[in-house]
Amino acid sequence: MILRVKDVSVARGGVAVLEGLSFEIGPGQALVLKGPNGVGKTTLLRTVAGLQPPFKGEVDAPEEAVAYAAHSDGLKSMLTVEENLRFWAEVFAQSDIEKAIQAFDLAELRNRLAGSLSAGQKRRLGLARLLVTGRPIWVLDEPTVSLDTASVQLFANAVRAHLATGGSALLATHIDLGLDVTVLDVGPFRAKQGDAPVSGYDEAFL
Amino acid sequence: MGSIWEYANPVKFSQTVSRFLTPVAVLAAITTVVGLVWGFFFTPDDYRQGSTVKIIYLHVPSALMAINIWFMMLVTSLIWLVRRHHVSALAAKAAAPVGVVMTLIALWTGAVWGQPMWGTWWAWDPRLTSFLILFLFYLGYIALWEAIDDPDTAADLTAVLCIVGSVFAVLSRYAVNFWNQGLHQGASIMRAGAVTGADTEEKVSNVFFYPLMMCIIGFVLFFIALVLLRTRTEIHKRRTRALLARERMA
Amino acid sequence: MKALLVRDLKLAFRAGGGFGLGIAFFLIVVILVPFSVGPESGLLTKIAPGVLWLGALLACLLSLDRILALDWEDGTLDLVATSPLPLEGVVSVKALAHWLTTGVPLVVAAPVFGVLLNLPPQGFLWLVVSLAVGTPALSVIGTFGAALTVGIKRGGLLLSLLILPLYVPTLIFGAELARRGAEGQDITTPLLMLAGITFGVIALLPFASALVLRMNLR
Numbered sequence: 001m002i003l004r005v006k007d008v009s010v011a012r013g014g015v016a017v018l019e020g021l022s023f024e025i026g027p028g029q030a031l032v033l034k035g036p037n038g039v040g041k042t043t044l045l046r047t048v049a050g051l052q053p054p055f056k057g058e059v060d061a062p063e064e065a066v067a068y069a070a071h072s073d074g075l076k077s078m079l080t081v082e083e084n085l086r087f088w089a090e091v092f093a094q095s096d097i098e099k100a101i102q103a104f105d106l107a108e109l110r111n112r113l114a115g116s117l118s119a120g121q122k123r124r125l126g127l128a129r130l131l132v133t134g135r136p137i138w139v140l141d142e143p144t145v146s147l148d149t150a151s152v153q154l155f156a157n158a159v160r161a162h163l164a165t166g167g168s169a170l171l172a173t174h175i176d177l178g179l180d181v182t183v184l185d186v187g188p189f190r191a192k193q194g195d196a197p198v199s200g201y202d203e204a205f206l
Numbered sequence: 207m208g209s210i211w212e213y214a215n216p217v218k219f220s221q222t223v224s225r226f227l228t229p230v231a232v233l234a235a236i237t238t239v240v241g242l243v244w245g246f247f248f249t250p251d252d253y254r255q256g257s258t259v260k261i262i263y264l265h266v267p268s269a270l271m272a273i274n275i276w277f278m279m280l281v282t283s284l285i286w287l288v289r290r291h292h293v294s295a296l297a298a299k300a301a302a303p304v305g306v307v308m309t310l311i312a313l314w315t316g317a318v319w320g321q322p323m324w325g326t327w328w329a330w331d332p333r334l335t336s337f338l339i340l341f342l343f344y345l346g347y348i349a350l351w352e353a354i355d356d357p358d359t360a361a362d363l364t365a366v367l368c369i370v371g372s373v374f375a376v377l378s379r380y381a382v383n384f385w386n387q388g389l390h391q392g393a394s395i396m397r398a399g400a401v402t403g404a405d406t407e408e409k410v411s412n413v414f415f416y417p418l419m420m421c422i423i424g425f426v427l428f429f430i431a432l433v434l435l436r437t438r439t440e441i442h443k444r445r446t447r448a449l450l451a452r453e454r455m456a
Numbered sequence: 457m458k459a460l461l462v463r464d465l466k467l468a469f470r471a472g473g474g475f476g477l478g479i480a481f482f483l484i485v486v487i488l489v490p491f492s493v494g495p496e497s498g499l500l501t502k503i504a505p506g507v508l509w510l511g512a513l514l515a516c517l518l519s520l521d522r523i524l525a526l527d528w529e530d531g532t533l534d535l536v537a538t539s540p541l542p543l544e545g546v547v548s549v550k551a552l553a554h555w556l557t558t559g560v561p562l563v564v565a566a567p568v569f570g571v572l573l574n575l576p577p578q579g580f581l582w583l584v585v586s587l588a589v590g591t592p593a594l595s596v597i598g599t600f601g602a603a604l605t606v607g608i609k610r611g612g613l614l615l616s617l618l619i620l621p622l623y624v625p626t627l628i629f630g631a632e633l634a635r636r637g638a639e640g641q642d643i644t645t646p647l648l649m650l651a652g653i654t655f656g657v658i659a660l661l662p663f664a665s666a667l668v669l670r671m672n673l674r
Contacts (some may be wrong), residue, residue, distance in 0.1 A: 013356060013451075014447075014448070014451060015356075015452070015454075016359065049538050050537075050538060050674055051537060051538065052673075053674070054530060054674045061544070064540055066540045067538070068534065068535065069535075070531060070534065072529070072530050072531025072532075072534065073529070073530070073531060073593060074527075074530055074531045074532035074534070074535040074536075075530060075653065076463070076467055076472040076532075078466075078467055078468075078471065079463070079466065079467070086459075087459050088462075090458070090459030091459055091460065091536065091540075091541060092539055093540060093541045102294065123247045123470075129535075133539075138383065140671045142497070157482070196664070205216050205217075205292070205441060205444045205445040205447075205448045267465045289576055296629065297595075326646055330642065339621050342620055342621040343621050344619065345617060346614075346618040346620075349618075350605075350614065350618065350619055351604070351616055352606065352609065353608045353614050354607070359607070359671055359672065359674065362668075362671040363604055363668055363671055363672070366604070366667060366668050366671075367604060367618065369659070369664075370622075370664050371622070372601065372622070374621065374622045374624075374625065377625045377653070378624045378625050380625075381624065381625040381628040381629060381649070382624075382628065384628070384629075384632075384645070384646075384649070385628045385632060453622070
């Protein structure tokens with residue numbers, strides 16, 4: 001279960017934003033992406049998750065191994081916490097949601113409608129969703145947004161447990177989770193514009 | 207001489223277009239004007255329809271173009287989806303508004319012709335109805351292009367719409383034929399077919415036929431000139447966009 | 457797949473899910489028609505099959521942008537696209553859920569509304585049959601339109617424009633089937649054509665819908 005990214009360039013809105021990125025994440029490892037806003041972290045994560053093709057290079061991830069979580073959690077406000085989790089568990093052909101409920105301290109909220117939760121509670125539910133996918137490689141885009149310190153700790157523990165059982169994680173975050181992780185600053189991989197040939201799908205027109 | 211796909215390169219295409227555009231446009235103008243003048247002033251009136259028959263020189267070419275432009279868009283859409291040549295997608299985009307205008311001319315001249323002949327501006331004749339539906343397809347296609355910001359996504363989605371739409375357009379044609387026959391039995395005054403080129407060819411002698419062919423060729427050339435010009439414009443727009451994007455990123 | 461269907465049905469029935477919107481619209485159309493064309497029963501009888509079909513089609517059209525838009529906004533589609541479910545299956549289930557929550561109620565309500573429009577007794581069977589056979593096609597075609605326009609803000613109007621010509625064959629054969637049924641004519645041809653369209657779009661269109669959805673997610 002090794003995630004390999006080889007010499008990948010990604011484009012957003014027709015313009016290359018990052019280029020020449022390579023890294024490898026094996027079982028038990030986590031990689032944190034850092035870099036200023038707009039540098040292309042989200043685009044890179046979506047590419048790794050298989051939602052969009054890389055502009056150049058290759059993303060080599062095992063079939064059906066990636067669980068992706070971003071700003072939108074895919075939660076329905078008119079379903080309860082438990083119903084939301086059970087739905088995602090079934091989509092990923094899993095049955096156990098108790099572990100996820102425990103890990104993110106959702107037991108008291110399980111019968112509340114997701115719409116009635118606070119932003120931080122919703123975020124916890126969204127992260128709990130990762131556990132019910134049963135997938136080994138987590139690809140997380142700003143997972144700690146709107147979490148308080150205690151919840152960040154819950155999340156860090158969940159990541160630690162995930163890594164301990166042979167999982168791996170690729171995160172874009174600015175918070176120090178207190179984990180033993182590799183940090184990759186993507187700033188230097190910012191695509192160079194100006195010197196020919198530019199990349200992105202508009203290059204045919206230059 | 208390389209393969210035809212060489213011209214799929216936008217820059218090469220633009221250069222080639224610049225060389226051919228003027229001759230094609232001039233030829234289109236000459237053919238259309240000669241055809242129309244010949245048809246309007248140097249052919250006799252029809253013994254039954256009088257001088258109204260002469261609207262045929264606008265009606266038939268525009269109707270033919272309305273259908274064939276959609277067909278051309280279907281082909282270029284397929285090329286785009288399979289081979290990812292930008293020029294192909296942009297040619298489809300450039301052709302659509304021309305197609306709308308041709309459809310409108312066909313509908314409008316049909317109404318003007320129909321008024322004295324059938325005594326009504328509009329009838330739900332299968333052929334007229336099919337053109338109305340074609341008009342809607344064109345409108346939807348153009349609206350979808352306009353609604354999407356990302357040019358490649360727009361090209362992809364409109365291409366699929368064009369293909370799916372083509373299937374439904376054929377289906378609609380049969381449905382409309384069936385529907386009209388089912389609802390208005392004995393609506394024989396329309397004599398479906400009276401407005402087609404094929405039928406005219408049989409009904410109308412060579413005096414009408416040659417200027418008509420001339421007009422059709424003129425419309426085809428006119429369309430080619432317009433599409434070349436408009437595709438070149440689209441390429442320039444994309445080029446500007448790409449340059450601006452590069453500027454912003456640098 | 458089953459989980460997705462169950463969830464969609466649950467959401468439709470809970471508050472704010474939009475269930476009943478279509479049927480309410482259908483009722484409005486049917487009630488307003490006699491006010492606009494006059495109460496003469498012969499005329500109503502004549503136009504009843506067409507009006508009922510038109511009302512059902514518009515009610516269907518009204519709810520199309522709900523099929524995918526909500527799942528798009530909250531990120532569900534992104535997550536489903538990375539799940540083991542094939543998108544072709546997802547759009548089929550979405551269409552099925554739409555049909556169960558919009559099409560089936562229309563089929564059930566149509567005979568009641570038929571009474572309001574003075575539909576002759578022999579017309580009820582074929583009205584119900586035509587809607588039962590035809591409305592699945594409306595849902596499947598509508599899902600294609602929803603997938604095309606899912607990335608567009610306020611795409612509702614565009615969706616209607618795109619779907620309008622695609623609905624024409626279904627409307628023609630569906631309304632013709634209901635009309636012939638009401639007038640006691642031979643119904644074989646429109647019935648076969650309508651069934652052909654429905655089976656055809658169910659078999660083929662989900663591939664196009666999944667394709668455009670993938671393009672939109674990119």
